[in-house]
Amino acid sequence: MTNEQNLEETILLKVEDTPPCPRCDGATLLLARFPYAWKNLREEDVLGFKEAVLCPGCHNREPAAAELLALFAVDDQVRPENMDVFDGLVASWVESVRQRTVDEEALSAEFAQWQRGDL
Numbered sequence: 001m002t003n004e005q006n007l008e009e010t011i012l013l014k015v016e017d018t019p020p021c022p023r024c025d026g027a028t029l030l031l032a033r034f035p036y037a038w039k040n041l042r043e044e045d046v047l048g049f050k051e052a053v054l055c056p057g058c059h060n061r062e063p064a065a066a067e068l069l070a071l072f073a074v075d076d077q078v079r080p081e082n083m084d085v086f087d088g089l090v091a092s093w094v095e096s097v098r099q100r101t102v103d104e105e106a107l108s109a110e111f112a113q114w115q116r117g118d119l
């Protein structure tokens with residue numbers, strides 16, 4: 001397995017000393033750092049990282065985040081017994097965050113085109 005493949009599958013999680021929510025400045029429960037690929041101006045694939053936090057106040061209406069929040073609410077701490085459940089929920093949450101980020105960037109690219117009169 002090459003380094004690149006490893007990188008693409010790695011999601012780093014942090015549950016202690018997570019940064020405050022960028023939206024509401026409240027306490028967050030989880031920080032995920034995940035690989036993220038995009039295209040630069042020359043249409044080359046660039047691989048980097050993005051970070052996302054799980055905020056009980058801001059994310060409880062998003063299905064994948066809500067399930068994860070529910071787990072935290074019950075357990076307070078994630079224990080080895082429910083690690084599989086936790087991993088599964090984290091994976092779907094990160095996937096939803098990744099998807100949303102892509103959509104937002106696609107939208108702002110479209111908006112920039114529209115402003116320049118290309119659309």
Ligand SMILES: [Zn+2]
Pocket residue numbers: 021022023024025026055056057058059
């Ligand atoms: Zn928040």
